[in-house]
Amino acid sequence: MISSSELKRRYITFFQKHGHRLVQSASLVPENDPSALFISAGMQPLVPFLLGEPHPSGVRLCSVQKCIRTIDIDDVGDKWHLSFFEMLGNWSLGDYFKKEAIEMSFEFLTKELGLPLERISVTCFAGDEDAPRDEESARTWERLGIAKGRIHFLGKKDNWWGPAGETGPCGPDTEMFYHVQDLQEKSTEDFSRLSSTGPFCEIWNDVLMQYNKTKDGGFEELAQKNIDTGMGVERVIAALNHFDNVYECDSLAPVLDKVLSLSKPGTERANRSARIITDHIRAAVMVMGEDRGLVPSNVEQGYVLRRFIRRSIRHARGLGIEGKFCSDVAKVVIDIMGESYPELKRNSRHIFDELEKEEDKFSAALSNGTKHLESVLIRLNESGRRELSAKDAFDLFQTFGFPLEMTEEICGEKGFKVDRAGFSALMREHQELSRAGAEHKFKGGLADHSEETTKLHTATHLLNEALRKIVDPSIRQMGSNITAERLRFDFNYDRKLTDEQIRKVEDWVNMVIKAEADVSFRTMSVDEAKKLGAQGVFEKRYESTVKVYTIARGSTIYSIEICGGPHVRNTRELHSFKITKQEAVAAGVRRIKAIVK
Numbered sequence: 303m304i305s306s307s308e309l310k311r312r313y314i315t316f317f318q319k320h321g322h323r324l325v326q327s328a329s330l331v332p333e334n335d336p337s338a339l340f341i342s343a344g345m346q347p348l349v350p351f352l353l354g355e356p357h358p359s360g361v362r363l364c365s366v367q368k369c370i371r372t373i374d375i376d377d378v379g380d381k382w383h384l385s386f387f388e389m390l391g392n393w394s395l396g397d398y399f400k401k402e403a404i405e406m407s408f409e410f411l412t413k414e415l416g417l418p419l420e421r422i423s424v425t426c427f428a429g430d431e432d433a434p435r436d437e438e439s440a441r442t443w444e445r446l447g448i449a450k451g452r453i454h455f456l457g458k459k460d461n462w463w464g465p466a467g468e469t470g471p472c473g474p475d476t477e478m479f480y481h482v483q484d485l486q487e488k489s490t491e492d493f494s495r496l497s498s499t500g501p502f503c504e505i506w507n508d509v510l511m512q513y514n515k516t517k518d519g520g521f522e523e524l525a526q527k528n529i530d531t532g533m534g535v536e537r538v539i540a541a542l543n544h545f546d547n548v549y550e551c552d553s554l555a556p557v558l559d560k561v562l563s564l565s566k567p568g569t570e571r572a573n574r575s576a577r578i579i580t581d582h583i584r585a586a587v588m589v590m591g592e593d594r595g596l597v598p599s600n601v602e603q604g605y606v607l608r609r610f611i612r613r614s615i616r617h618a619r620g621l622g623i624e625g626k627f628c629s630d631v632a633k634v635v636i637d638i639m640g641e642s643y644p645e646l647k648r649n650s651r652h653i654f655d656e657l658e659k660e661e662d663k664f665s666a667a668l669s670n671g672t673k674h675l676e677s678v679l680i681r682l683n684e685s686g687r688r689e690l691s692a693k694d695a696f697d698l699f700q701t702f703g704f705p706l707e708m709t710e711e712i713c714g715e716k717g718f719k720v721d722r723a724g725f726s727a728l729m730r731e732h733q734e735l736s737r738a739g740a741e742h743k744f745k746g747g748l749a750d751h752s753e754e755t756t757k758l759h760t761a762t763h764l765l766n767e768a769l770r771k772i773v774d775p776s777i778r779q780m781g782s783n784i785t786a787e788r789l790r791f792d793f794n795y796d797r798k799l800t801d802e803q804i805r806k807v808e809d810w811v812n813m814v815i816k817a818e819a820d821v822s823f824r825t826m827s828v829d830e831a832k833k834l835g836a837q838g839v840f841e842k843r844y845e846s847t848v849k850v851y852t853i854a855r856g857s858t859i860y861s862i863e864i865c866g867g868p869h870v871r872n873t874r875e876l877h878s879f880k881i882t883k884q885e886a887v888a889a890g891v892r893r894i895k896a897i898v899k
């Protein structure tokens with residue numbers, strides 16, 4: 303049996319041998335990227351560098367990135383989809399391109415991992431009005447030894463990746479599939495229908511990032527052509543060990559075992575509910591295990607957490623699991639994943655507490671809400687209707703805490719739909735969570751590098767420093783999120799800032815703006831940066847070489863911070879700074895929103 307850690311080690315060693323530098327996994331919550339709630343691919347933290355910012359580690363990078371894909375939640379429970387997974391990736395930032403990328407992928411899969419050639423199929427882009435058919439990739443695969451019958455051409459829906467948001471780098475991709483069974487003649491079947499759900503499982507995607515999608519919907523050639531690849535650890539472990547699903551992988555099987563041991567006798571390993579609980583509790587643990595103190599709530603990441611946990615509770619009841627069980631499952635996750643992610647161990651108390659609080663909140667409501675919903679559905683059925691009204695769905699949310707998606711799932715199981723649009727309208731009316739906003743973010747997105755966000759990014763460095771100078775020297779950044787309209791900064795502090803403190807913080811930032819300080823960066827080692835007293839967010843995340851931004855006027859230094867950029871050149875570009883809001887986000891964590899104008 304090849305373990306996940308062995309696979310990760312082999313991948314990194316292989317790409318290091320080919321000149322790549324290892325970059326650390328970024329936090330699951332993107333920094334300064336308001337267009338996405340979670341990191342869903344290894345390329346996301348690298349967007350500035352894919353767009354041309356020089357990366358301090360050079361032009362060949364590789365990583366193991368923790369990812370959350372909310373878009374796949376509905377598929378979880380099948381053999382291959384997970385909402386949390388680990389992604390192996392290698393990148394060329396304007397260095398090698400498709401031929402070399404494919405050659406390396408091929409060598410890694412067939413030589414390094416020894417996957418049999420006859421179990422591998424690949425897909426290439428079929429071509430359309432935006433980009434030509436990718437004959438070059440196909441020829442490369444064929445030359446390496448993939449039989450012609452196992453090279454499939456598919457359209458944009460299948461063989462194009464990105465942009466992650468509305469605009470940005472994207473391109474055709476070439477994907478590698480593993481045949482779980484020995485298929486022989488079946489390779490000519492409709493490939494797209496089988497992939498990922500049938501006996502074919504996508505294991506690796508090489509994105510040939512050669513276009514920039516522009517605001518008008520056009521595709522222009524990128525000056526810097528990149529390679530962006532992503533390989534799912536759990537899927538490859540399944541392939542290597544001849545499992546026909548990801549739940550037998552060493553990072554998931556003990557979690558599934560635990561769920562089954564709590565379930566009613568006779569529950570099968572392939573039980574969909576057991577798989578959903580396994581996946582969802584793991585995802586919730588990974589999110590709450592980060593040093594941000596995230597908790598279930600009705601907004602943004604907290605709402606996704608709530609869905610993971612509440613859906614697990616509902617599926618647990620179906621398996622005969624009564625009472626609290628989430629922490630029991632979470633313990634197993636922490637034991638396994640804590641090896642690679644020590645933050646889980648540091649934050650285990652927080653994880654258990656929040657899981658138990660959520661179970662307390664939801665358990666009674668779940669059974670009452672389910673009874674209520676069932677009686678509503680009986681009435682609907684009698685009147686011959688097949689759609690639950692927005693008002694009913696909204697009542698379930700408000701009175702019983704049913705996330706909309708859970709109501710949809712229960713209704714779906716009984717053949718009913720839910721008036722989703724009406725529900726969203728009611729939500730907006732009641733000024734609850736703006737689900738529309740959250741949904742938009744589920745799509746994932748590229749960091750926006752407009753002039754406005756760049757200014758706010760520099761203002762964030764100044765705010766960070768001002769809080770330490772004026773409020774408390776032990777303040778550290780706990781999270782940052784920037785849109786074109788405002789910055790949002792989370793930091794460790796347990797009290798409301800007084801009006802005077804707010805005013806003094808604003809005054810200090812405005813003083814630096816008026817001082818017309820220069821913003822510049824140097825690349826240096828982490829040790830050197832520490833010696834300089836540079837601020838860093840999450841130390842363990844940094845590479846051995848980092849970019850350090852300094853805001854200074856002559857010999858007066860206002861701020862030194864490790865950061866990827868980009869920033870303005872001079873603080874005068876910010877004009878003026880104003881704090882618009884302060885609030886508490888979690889125990890001991892406060893949030894400030896601010897603007898420049």
Ligand code: SER
Nearest residue numbers: 343345507530531532
């Ligand atoms: N960005 C691509 C993906 O997520 C390759 O990593 O599939």
